[in-house]
Amino acid sequence: MSRPLPRATAETAPFWESCAEEKLRYQRCARCGAVQLIPRALCSECQSLDLNWLDSDRRGSVLTFTIVYRAPSESFRSELPYAIALVDMDEGFRLMVNVSGGASAALQIGSRVSIGFRQLDGIAVPHAEVVE
Template identity: 55%
Template sequence: MTMTSYPLPRPNAQTRAYWDGAAAGALRYQCCAGCGHVQRIPRSLCERCQSSRLDWKDSRRTGTLLTFTTVHRAPLPAFKDMVPYVIAIVDMDEGFRVMANALPHCRGGLAIGARVRIGFQDVHGMALPVVEAVVEAAA
């Protein structure tokens, strides 16, 4: 797999702090300094009060598995060697959401409602979030 064929995220003004945090091993989320609202995805203004006073906070990196799917057919040639792989959406305890691949060793324990921990995996020099562990099975 060549670096040019693998589609990596492109940090921008709204997401740079997130990706800088990931590179340092921190899962960051955006929170309004005005009203305290946690943004599900980074933006330039608070979606609740429209304030531009947005802070970045470090997450505890635990959350609840909202949904997941197993990909059996690669959508791009760059992913062919990865199939099958699991894509998960996690509602983090702080109120934001993360989409991440699940590492192979924890895929068997995934269930909607399971408590999971997010870590990072280096992919072509960029730290990407991954579901690294199931910390508590779904009830």
């Protein structure tokens, strides 16, 4: 069984294209300044179409995490155990990412992380590393 991979939509294509260049980008409304937690066609605050894609400094804090000990499918078994975290980025958006070495005791709620990129079947996906 093959691993599920992300699929770009019209709204998320700029995000995935920037990942291929090892850049992390996020949306901010040019009208009201709101940062989008999830890429969309309209601003979630004022419904403006005037959204900009900005480069992130790729730093954030772990909001919460889980360590996976039982693989959801055979394609994940070789990576057990692994950690998945929700990361609140310094710019105000949120990512769900795997954490390198995250199954170790170093990962905690509030841990500062840096976002890098990992190639999975030809697609660059963000992943986090604890920096403290």
